[in-house]
Every structure is written in structure tokens, then in C-alpha cells.
């Protein structure tokens with residue numbers, strides 16, 4: 001855990017609001033550069049970052065028309081190995097990177113048609129994908145259902161044990177002298193058009209001319225920001241399961257499997273120790289993190305359709321987290337419209353994936369005072385015409 005302070009009237013070169021993977025990685029990079037960094041979070045690393053499955057999936061999660069996001073995602077998946085190596089060297093514990101590749105799997109013939117359309121698009125984008133028959137797919141993962149009709153092998157999509165990554169970053173920030181304040185930030189303090197610090201829920205203030213807001217799905221609720229500058233980030237709930245594979249069936253899978261089963265999407269992410277992470281639902285229910293029976297049911301239904309031995313696995317954990325979503329599914333990075341306040345938020349489905357590149361780009365922004373080229377498509381002002389919202393919305397559930 002980072003050096004604990006109960007700051008009253010503290011001062012820092014940089015205050016990072018939010019101690020998830022993004023906030024911790026930004027803090028680590030800046031403190032390693034010699035800056036005095038304070039991270040404020042009542043429960044660092046315990047929210048979205050620890051619920052996620054940790055897929056690094058720029059190719060298998062590519063969506064039609066999201067070319068800028070794809071470029072950022074590819075840059076970040078390429079950055080992960082060096083990031084993990086450096087993190088492990090500093091933290092002395094595993095960063096959790098597993099370079100296994102990903103197998104996309106289609107159950108019935110309609111699922112196969114959709115998979116082929118996506119593979120065509122991936123190929124047009126120049127991405128490395130290999131189409132497989134059902135038989136070839138099962139050769140790569142013998143415990144998949146006999147009925148699997150097709151697959152696509154994606155060697156460039158990997159996974160990270162996100163809980164190991166969080167633990168490593170918490171160690172790393174401690175090693176480089178980051179101050180960890182276990183308090184919620186109530187508001188950014190602004191003088192004129194310039195950020196001058198933050199005020200905590202307990203009333204204490206921390207003076208700083210550089211604030212990085214990495215508050216994930218809570219970013220739109222940060223106090224002190226004028227309505228027109230609040231980022232349009234909303235919470236999108238995801239339920240996820242952790243199963244334990246008995247010794248007799250290990251490894252149940254050797255690659256991440258992303259499946260479509262009778263039109264429903266499900267992914268299965270194996271960990272070396274015998275854990276299998278199954279995710280995830282997608283529901284627009286505001287800040288609700290209850291695990292619903294329907295969510296667990298649908299995940300298990302689809303998992304056992306593609307991997308019948310799911311029935312034999314121990315259900316160890318069911319949990320729900322909140323993805324920080326934006327109107328165009330891409331993150332909000334860099335200048336906020338308030339001098340000295342930078343956004344590092346809105347990573348939606350790609351928070352684990354985008355951790356290294358976000359940390360590097362935000363650190364570079366602070367070091368140089370400029371806007372790195374890669375950040376330009378992700379500036380907050382692309383939403384300047386939108387009616388502000390505070391992260392709450394009408395309930396809507398979808399899979």
C-alpha cells in the first residue's frame with residue numbers, strides 16, 4: 001500500500017483522483033519521473049479494475065467505424081509487454097500478463113455467419129485473423145462443445161490477470177513514493193479558469209497545479225466542474241463470474257475464448273492457476289452493482305453451451321462492476337477546459353488494455369504541457385455540443 005497520509009493542507013506536484021488501474025499507472029509513471037504525486041481514493045483498486053476479466057482485445061472487440069480507438073488499442077496492446085516487465089521489476093510481483101492469443105468461436109450457423117462478417121472486416125483493417133472450421137477450432141480447444149460450427153484464431157489478443165496488475169501497481173506506487181490518501185475527492189478547487197487543488201469529503205484540501213481525474217464511472221460526478229465541462233461518462237454494469245477448474249479438467253482452456261452462442265456473446269478467460277473468468281453482462285442501470293440471478297443464469301447458460309464442462313466447475317464468485325462508458329465508446333483523455341485539470345477516463349470496455357498507453361500519454365502531457373498526437377481524437381471537446389448529464393440514466397438492460 002502507498003505511504004498513507006491524512007493530509008491536512010497537503011501539497012503535491014500532481015493529484016490523481018481515482019486509484020483504479022488507470023489512476024495508479026499514471027501516478028506510478030509521474031512519480032518515477034521524480035514528481036510528488038498524491039492519489040486520492042477511499043478504496044484503491046477495488047472497483048471496476050478488480051471486477052474486470054482483463055482481456056486485451058483490440059482485434060476481437062473491434063467495432064465497425066471505430067478506427068481511432070482501434071489505433072489506440074493496438075498501440076496499447078503493443079505497450080503491455082514492456083509495461084508489465086517494468087512493473088514487475090519495480091513491484092517484485094507478477095503484473096499478470098498472459099500472452100495466450102484468443103479464439104473467437106461461433107456456436108450455430110447464424111453465429112458463424114456473424115463471425116465471418118467480422119473476420120472480413122478485421123482482414124480489411126489489416127488485422128491478423130485466421131478463419132477455422134469447427135473441427136479446427138476444437139483441435140485448438142478440445143473441451144469446446146462438439147456443436148461448435150466455426151472459429152477465428154486471433155494471435156494478437158491476450159489477457160491480464162487484472163487483480164495481479166492492481167496488486168503490482170499498488171506495490172509500485174509505494175516503491176516510488178506516491179502518497180495514497182484513502183479519501184473521496186469532493187471537488188476540484190478552481191480559481192478563475194485554473195485548477196489549484198482538490199477538497200476531500202472530510203474537508204481537507206490538497207494544493208496542486210496539476211490534477212488528473214481518473215475516477216472512471218464517477219468522473220461526471222466530480223464536484224467543482226462547470227456543467228458544460230463535465231465529461232459525458234456513464235456507468236454500464238457488467239456481471240462477471242469466477243469459476244474454479246478441478247485438477248482433472250485442467251487446463252480447461254489454453255486461450256481466451258470469445259463465443260457467440262445462439263446470438264449471445266460470452267467470453268471465457270483462463271488463468272494459469274485454474275481460474276476461469278466468465279463475462280460479462282451489459283446493463284444500463286445507473287450505479288447498481290447488485291448481481292442479479294438473470295445475469296448469472298445467462299452467463300452460465302452461454303458458457304455451458306460452448307464449454308459443456310462448465311457444469312463441473314466450482315462457482316467461486318459472482319460480482320458486478322461499472323464500466324465508464326462514453327457516447328462514442330472511446331476514452332476521454334487530456335485537457336478538460338480548466339487549466340491544470342486533465343481527464344483520464346471513459347475507458348469503457350478497454351480499461352485494462354488502455355492502462356499503459358493512457359499512463360504514458362498523460363505523463364507526457366504533464367511533462368511537456370502539450371497534447372500528444374495520439375490523444376487528439378480523444379479530447380473532451382469532441383462532446384462540446386452535448387447536453388451535460390451526471391452519469392444517471394434511464395434503466396435499460398441488454399446482452
Ligand code: GLY
Pocket residue numbers: 055238279280323348349350
Ligand atoms: N471488455 C470486456 C467487457 O467490457 O465486458
